[in-house]
Amino acid sequence: MQVGTKQLFDGALFNMGRLNQQSARLQTEISTTKKIQAPSDDSVAFARITQIKRSLADETQFKSNVSFASSLLDQADSALAAMEIQVNRAREIALAASNDIVSAADRKAYAAELNGILDTMVDIANTRDVRGLPLFGGAATGDAFGRDANGKVVWQGEGEAAPIPIASNSSIAAAGRGARLFGGLPSGGGSTDIFAMVQNLAAALDGTAPDDPSLGDTPQAQLRARIDQGISDFAAATDRLGNARASVGARGARLVVETERLTELATTREIERSGLEDANIAENLARLQQVMLALEASQSSFAKISQMSLFDYIR
Numbered sequence: 001m002q003v004g005t006k007q008l009f010d011g012a013l014f015n016m017g018r019l020n021q022q023s024a025r026l027q028t029e030i031s032t033t034k035k036i037q038a039p040s041d042d043s044v045a046f047a048r049i050t051q052i053k054r055s056l057a058d059e060t061q062f063k064s065n066v067s068f069a070s071s072l073l074d075q076a077d078s079a080l081a082a083m084e085i086q087v088n089r090a091r092e093i094a095l096a097a098s099n100d101i102v103s104a105a106d107r108k109a110y111a112a113e114l115n116g117i118l119d120t121m122v123d124i125a126n127t128r129d130v131r132g133l134p135l136f137g138g139a140a141t142g143d144a145f146g147r148d149a150n151g152k153v154v155w156q157g158e159g160e161a162a163p164i165p166i167a168s169n170s171s172i173a174a175a176g177r178g179a180r181l182f183g184g185l186p187s188g189g190g191s192t193d194i195f196a197m198v199q200n201l202a203a204a205l206d207g208t209a210p211d212d213p214s215l216g217d218t219p220q221a222q223l224r225a226r227i228d229q230g231i232s233d234f235a236a237a238t239d240r241l242g243n244a245r246a247s248v249g250a251r252g253a254r255l256v257v258e259t260e261r262l263t264e265l266a267t268t269r270e271i272e273r274s275g276l277e278d279a280n281i282a283e284n285l286a287r288l289q290q291v292m293l294a295l296e297a298s299q300s301s302f303a304k305i306s307q308m309s310l311f312d313y314i315r
Protein backbone atom coordinates (compact mmCIF):
# COMPACT_ATOMS: atom_id res chain seq x y z
CA MET A 1 0.00 0.00 0.00
CA GLN A 2 2.87 2.36 0.86
CA VAL A 3 4.60 1.69 -2.52
CA GLY A 4 1.43 2.28 -4.54
CA THR A 5 0.72 5.58 -2.79
CA LYS A 6 4.31 6.77 -3.32
CA GLN A 7 4.09 5.92 -7.01
CA LEU A 8 0.90 7.92 -7.27
CA PHE A 9 2.57 10.80 -5.45
CA ASP A 10 5.69 10.78 -7.64
CA GLY A 11 3.62 10.40 -10.80
CA ALA A 12 1.46 13.38 -9.86
CA LEU A 13 4.53 15.52 -9.19
CA PHE A 14 6.09 14.52 -12.50
CA ASN A 15 2.89 15.22 -14.41
CA MET A 16 2.45 18.65 -12.79
CA GLY A 17 6.07 19.51 -13.57
CA ARG A 18 5.62 18.52 -17.19
CA LEU A 19 2.40 20.53 -17.47
CA ASN A 20 4.03 23.55 -15.83
CA GLN A 21 6.86 23.37 -18.39
CA GLN A 22 4.38 23.14 -21.26
CA SER A 23 2.43 26.08 -19.83
CA ALA A 24 5.56 28.21 -19.43
CA ARG A 25 6.70 27.41 -22.96
CA LEU A 26 3.32 28.19 -24.48
CA GLN A 27 3.12 31.46 -22.56
CA THR A 28 6.61 32.39 -23.78
CA GLU A 29 5.66 31.62 -27.39
CA ILE A 30 2.48 33.66 -27.03
CA SER A 31 4.26 36.66 -25.48
CA THR A 32 7.18 36.62 -27.96
CA THR A 33 5.16 35.26 -30.93
CA LYS A 34 8.16 32.97 -31.59
CA LYS A 35 8.23 29.19 -31.32
CA ILE A 36 12.03 28.97 -31.71
CA GLN A 37 13.76 30.72 -28.82
CA ALA A 38 17.16 29.02 -28.76
CA PRO A 39 19.20 26.44 -30.70
CA SER A 40 18.09 23.79 -28.22
CA ASP A 41 14.50 24.16 -29.44
CA ASP A 42 15.42 23.04 -32.97
CA SER A 43 19.06 23.39 -33.98
CA VAL A 44 18.43 22.98 -37.72
CA ALA A 45 15.56 25.49 -37.78
CA PHE A 46 17.49 27.93 -35.58
CA ALA A 47 20.49 27.85 -37.94
CA ARG A 48 18.26 28.40 -40.96
CA ILE A 49 16.42 31.28 -39.28
CA THR A 50 19.76 32.93 -38.44
CA GLN A 51 20.88 32.57 -42.06
CA ILE A 52 17.60 33.99 -43.37
CA LYS A 53 17.78 37.00 -41.04
CA ARG A 54 21.35 37.69 -42.12
CA SER A 55 20.32 37.52 -45.77
CA LEU A 56 17.32 39.78 -45.13
CA ALA A 57 19.57 42.36 -43.44
CA ASP A 58 22.01 42.28 -46.37
CA GLU A 59 19.23 42.59 -48.92
CA THR A 60 17.63 45.45 -46.99
CA GLN A 61 20.94 47.29 -47.29
CA PHE A 62 21.15 46.45 -51.00
CA LYS A 63 17.64 47.80 -51.49
CA SER A 64 18.65 51.02 -49.71
CA ASN A 65 21.71 51.21 -51.97
CA VAL A 66 19.52 50.73 -55.04
CA SER A 67 17.28 53.59 -53.92
CA PHE A 68 20.31 55.80 -53.33
CA ALA A 69 21.83 54.91 -56.70
CA SER A 70 18.50 55.68 -58.38
CA SER A 71 18.47 59.14 -56.81
CA LEU A 72 22.01 59.79 -58.09
CA LEU A 73 21.06 58.63 -61.58
CA ASP A 74 18.04 60.94 -61.53
CA GLN A 75 20.34 63.81 -60.58
CA ALA A 76 22.82 62.88 -63.29
CA ASP A 77 20.09 62.70 -65.93
CA SER A 78 18.72 66.09 -64.90
CA ALA A 79 22.21 67.62 -65.03
CA LEU A 80 22.95 66.09 -68.43
CA ALA A 81 19.59 67.27 -69.76
CA ALA A 82 20.37 70.80 -68.54
CA MET A 83 23.81 70.61 -70.17
CA GLU A 84 22.17 69.45 -73.40
CA ILE A 85 19.96 72.54 -73.40
CA GLN A 86 22.99 74.80 -73.07
CA VAL A 87 24.90 73.01 -75.84
CA ASN A 88 21.91 73.20 -78.16
CA ARG A 89 21.61 76.93 -77.53
CA ALA A 90 25.32 77.37 -78.23
CA ARG A 91 24.86 75.50 -81.51
CA GLU A 92 21.90 77.74 -82.40
CA ILE A 93 24.16 80.74 -81.83
CA ALA A 94 26.85 79.24 -84.05
CA LEU A 95 24.31 78.65 -86.81
CA ALA A 96 22.95 82.20 -86.47
CA ALA A 97 26.46 83.68 -86.47
CA SER A 98 27.31 81.82 -89.67
CA ASN A 99 24.99 84.14 -91.59
CA ASP A 100 27.03 86.68 -93.55
CA ILE A 101 24.61 89.52 -92.71
CA VAL A 102 25.36 89.30 -88.98
CA SER A 103 27.10 92.48 -87.84
CA ALA A 104 30.14 92.78 -85.60
CA ALA A 105 27.90 94.13 -82.84
CA ASP A 106 25.63 91.11 -83.17
CA ARG A 107 28.60 88.79 -82.97
CA LYS A 108 29.77 90.46 -79.77
CA ALA A 109 26.27 90.05 -78.33
CA TYR A 110 26.38 86.38 -79.25
CA ALA A 111 29.80 86.10 -77.61
CA ALA A 112 28.43 87.62 -74.39
CA GLU A 113 25.58 85.10 -74.39
CA LEU A 114 28.05 82.29 -74.95
CA ASN A 115 30.08 83.41 -71.95
CA GLY A 116 26.89 83.29 -69.88
CA ILE A 117 26.18 79.82 -71.25
CA LEU A 118 29.68 78.77 -70.25
CA ASP A 119 29.12 79.92 -66.65
CA THR A 120 25.87 77.96 -66.53
CA MET A 121 27.56 74.88 -67.94
CA VAL A 122 30.27 75.03 -65.28
CA ASP A 123 27.60 75.32 -62.58
CA ILE A 124 25.81 72.27 -64.00
CA ALA A 125 29.05 70.30 -64.22
CA ASN A 126 29.66 71.11 -60.53
CA THR A 127 26.29 69.70 -59.42
CA ARG A 128 26.57 68.06 -56.01
CA ASP A 129 24.68 64.96 -54.96
CA VAL A 130 22.55 64.47 -51.85
CA ARG A 131 25.72 63.79 -49.82
CA GLY A 132 27.23 67.10 -50.89
CA LEU A 133 29.81 65.41 -53.12
CA PRO A 134 30.48 66.49 -56.74
CA LEU A 135 28.31 64.37 -59.03
CA PHE A 136 30.91 64.41 -61.82
CA GLY A 137 34.05 64.72 -59.70
CA GLY A 138 34.99 61.05 -59.46
CA ALA A 139 36.42 60.37 -56.01
CA ALA A 140 37.07 64.07 -55.28
CA THR A 141 35.22 66.12 -52.68
CA GLY A 142 35.79 69.60 -54.11
CA ASP A 143 34.33 71.10 -57.27
CA ALA A 144 34.56 68.86 -60.30
CA PHE A 145 35.50 71.76 -62.59
CA GLY A 146 37.27 75.07 -62.18
CA ARG A 147 39.28 77.58 -64.22
CA ASP A 148 43.02 77.69 -64.63
CA ALA A 149 45.17 80.83 -64.72
CA ASN A 150 44.19 81.43 -68.35
CA GLY A 151 40.48 81.13 -67.65
CA LYS A 152 40.21 77.72 -69.29
CA VAL A 153 37.68 75.36 -67.70
CA VAL A 154 39.47 72.24 -66.41
CA TRP A 155 38.44 69.10 -64.59
CA GLN A 156 39.61 69.15 -60.97
CA GLY A 157 38.28 65.76 -59.94
CA GLU A 158 40.27 62.61 -59.36
CA GLY A 159 39.86 58.90 -59.91
CA GLU A 160 36.50 57.19 -60.18
CA ALA A 161 33.59 57.35 -57.79
CA ALA A 162 33.23 54.14 -55.79
CA PRO A 163 30.57 51.87 -57.35
CA ILE A 164 27.49 51.22 -55.24
CA PRO A 165 26.86 47.56 -54.25
CA ILE A 166 23.35 46.47 -55.27
CA ALA A 167 23.71 42.68 -54.85
CA SER A 168 26.16 40.17 -53.40
CA ASN A 169 28.35 40.20 -56.52
CA SER A 170 27.07 43.26 -58.36
CA SER A 171 27.53 47.02 -58.17
CA ILE A 172 26.67 50.03 -60.28
CA ALA A 173 28.31 53.34 -61.14
CA ALA A 174 25.73 56.02 -60.48
CA ALA A 175 27.47 59.01 -62.05
CA GLY A 176 30.11 59.38 -64.72
CA ARG A 177 33.56 60.93 -64.50
CA GLY A 178 33.26 64.54 -65.67
CA ALA A 179 36.46 64.48 -67.69
CA ARG A 180 35.16 61.54 -69.68
CA LEU A 181 31.58 62.80 -70.05
CA PHE A 182 32.40 66.31 -71.20
CA GLY A 183 35.87 65.91 -72.70
CA GLY A 184 37.77 63.91 -75.27
CA LEU A 185 35.49 64.99 -78.12
CA PRO A 186 36.94 64.87 -81.67
CA SER A 187 37.52 68.28 -83.20
CA GLY A 188 39.46 69.17 -86.35
CA GLY A 189 41.92 66.29 -86.14
CA GLY A 190 42.40 66.69 -82.41
CA SER A 191 40.16 66.66 -79.37
CA THR A 192 38.33 69.20 -77.26
CA ASP A 193 35.76 69.46 -74.51
CA ILE A 194 32.33 71.00 -74.21
CA PHE A 195 33.59 74.05 -72.35
CA ALA A 196 36.43 74.80 -74.79
CA MET A 197 33.93 74.65 -77.65
CA VAL A 198 31.95 77.49 -76.12
CA GLN A 199 35.04 79.48 -75.16
CA ASN A 200 36.57 79.13 -78.61
CA LEU A 201 33.42 80.25 -80.40
CA ALA A 202 32.95 83.16 -78.00
CA ALA A 203 36.55 84.29 -78.65
CA ALA A 204 36.01 84.00 -82.41
CA LEU A 205 32.83 86.07 -82.30
CA ASP A 206 34.19 88.86 -80.09
CA GLY A 207 37.43 89.06 -82.09
CA THR A 208 39.80 87.94 -79.33
CA ALA A 209 40.79 84.61 -80.90
CA PRO A 210 44.49 84.47 -81.87
CA ASP A 211 45.45 84.66 -85.52
CA ASP A 212 45.74 81.19 -87.07
CA PRO A 213 46.79 81.18 -90.74
CA SER A 214 46.03 77.46 -90.94
CA LEU A 215 42.35 78.39 -90.74
CA GLY A 216 42.47 80.90 -93.59
CA ASP A 217 44.29 83.80 -95.18
CA THR A 218 41.95 86.48 -93.86
CA PRO A 219 40.30 87.22 -90.52
CA GLN A 220 36.93 86.63 -92.17
CA ALA A 221 38.01 83.22 -93.44
CA GLN A 222 39.35 82.28 -90.03
CA LEU A 223 36.10 83.42 -88.39
CA ARG A 224 34.11 81.32 -90.84
CA ALA A 225 36.32 78.28 -90.14
CA ARG A 226 35.91 78.68 -86.39
CA ILE A 227 32.12 79.02 -86.65
CA ASP A 228 31.91 75.95 -88.88
CA GLN A 229 34.09 74.03 -86.45
CA GLY A 230 31.84 75.14 -83.60
CA ILE A 231 28.74 73.89 -85.41
CA SER A 232 30.41 70.52 -85.94
CA ASP A 233 31.74 70.37 -82.38
CA PHE A 234 28.36 71.13 -80.81
CA ALA A 235 26.74 68.39 -82.88
CA ALA A 236 29.32 65.94 -81.50
CA ALA A 237 28.71 67.23 -77.98
CA THR A 238 24.96 66.73 -78.39
CA ASP A 239 25.59 63.12 -79.46
CA ARG A 240 27.86 62.56 -76.47
CA LEU A 241 25.28 63.90 -74.03
CA GLY A 242 22.54 61.88 -75.68
CA ASN A 243 24.59 58.71 -75.33
CA ALA A 244 25.39 59.57 -71.71
CA ARG A 245 21.70 60.00 -70.91
CA ALA A 246 20.91 56.71 -72.64
CA SER A 247 23.50 55.02 -70.42
CA VAL A 248 21.96 56.60 -67.33
CA GLY A 249 18.55 55.39 -68.46
CA ALA A 250 19.80 51.84 -68.98
CA ARG A 251 21.31 51.78 -65.50
CA GLY A 252 18.08 53.17 -64.08
CA ALA A 253 16.11 50.39 -65.78
CA ARG A 254 18.51 47.85 -64.31
CA LEU A 255 17.86 49.27 -60.85
CA VAL A 256 14.10 48.95 -61.34
CA VAL A 257 14.56 45.26 -62.14
CA GLU A 258 16.88 44.85 -59.15
CA THR A 259 14.34 46.51 -56.85
CA GLU A 260 11.65 44.08 -57.99
CA ARG A 261 14.01 41.13 -57.51
CA LEU A 262 14.97 42.20 -54.00
CA THR A 263 11.33 42.78 -53.07
CA GLU A 264 10.29 39.33 -54.29
CA LEU A 265 13.28 37.72 -52.60
CA ALA A 266 12.50 39.44 -49.30
CA THR A 267 8.89 38.23 -49.48
CA THR A 268 10.01 34.65 -50.12
CA ARG A 269 12.55 34.72 -47.31
CA GLU A 270 10.08 36.26 -44.88
CA ILE A 271 7.51 33.56 -45.62
CA GLU A 272 10.12 30.88 -44.94
CA ARG A 273 11.30 32.59 -41.74
CA SER A 274 7.75 32.99 -40.49
CA GLY A 275 6.99 29.32 -41.12
CA LEU A 276 10.04 28.27 -39.14
CA GLU A 277 9.98 30.79 -36.31
CA ASP A 278 6.57 32.39 -35.78
CA ALA A 279 4.17 30.80 -33.33
CA ASN A 280 0.51 30.14 -34.15
CA ILE A 281 -1.02 32.30 -31.43
CA ALA A 282 -4.59 31.05 -31.81
CA GLU A 283 -3.43 27.42 -31.68
CA ASN A 284 -1.15 28.11 -28.73
CA LEU A 285 -3.94 29.81 -26.77
CA ALA A 286 -6.15 26.78 -27.29
CA ARG A 287 -3.33 24.42 -26.26
CA LEU A 288 -2.56 26.60 -23.21
CA GLN A 289 -6.16 26.35 -22.09
CA GLN A 290 -6.00 22.56 -22.41
CA VAL A 291 -2.73 22.41 -20.47
CA MET A 292 -4.11 24.65 -17.71
CA LEU A 293 -7.19 22.42 -17.38
CA ALA A 294 -4.99 19.32 -17.22
CA LEU A 295 -2.76 21.04 -14.64
CA GLU A 296 -5.76 21.96 -12.54
CA ALA A 297 -6.95 18.34 -12.64
CA SER A 298 -3.48 17.09 -11.70
CA GLN A 299 -3.31 19.50 -8.77
CA SER A 300 -6.70 18.33 -7.59
CA SER A 301 -5.59 14.68 -7.81
CA PHE A 302 -2.37 15.50 -5.94
CA ALA A 303 -4.37 17.14 -3.16
CA LYS A 304 -6.42 13.96 -2.77
CA ILE A 305 -3.30 11.79 -2.70
CA SER A 306 -1.81 14.07 -0.04
CA GLN A 307 -4.87 13.59 2.17
CA MET A 308 -4.70 9.76 2.12
CA SER A 309 -4.51 8.29 5.66
CA LEU A 310 -1.31 6.33 5.02
CA PHE A 311 0.49 9.27 3.35
CA ASP A 312 2.20 10.34 6.57
CA TYR A 313 3.93 6.96 6.76
CA ILE A 314 5.55 7.14 3.36
CA ARG A 315 9.22 8.13 3.38
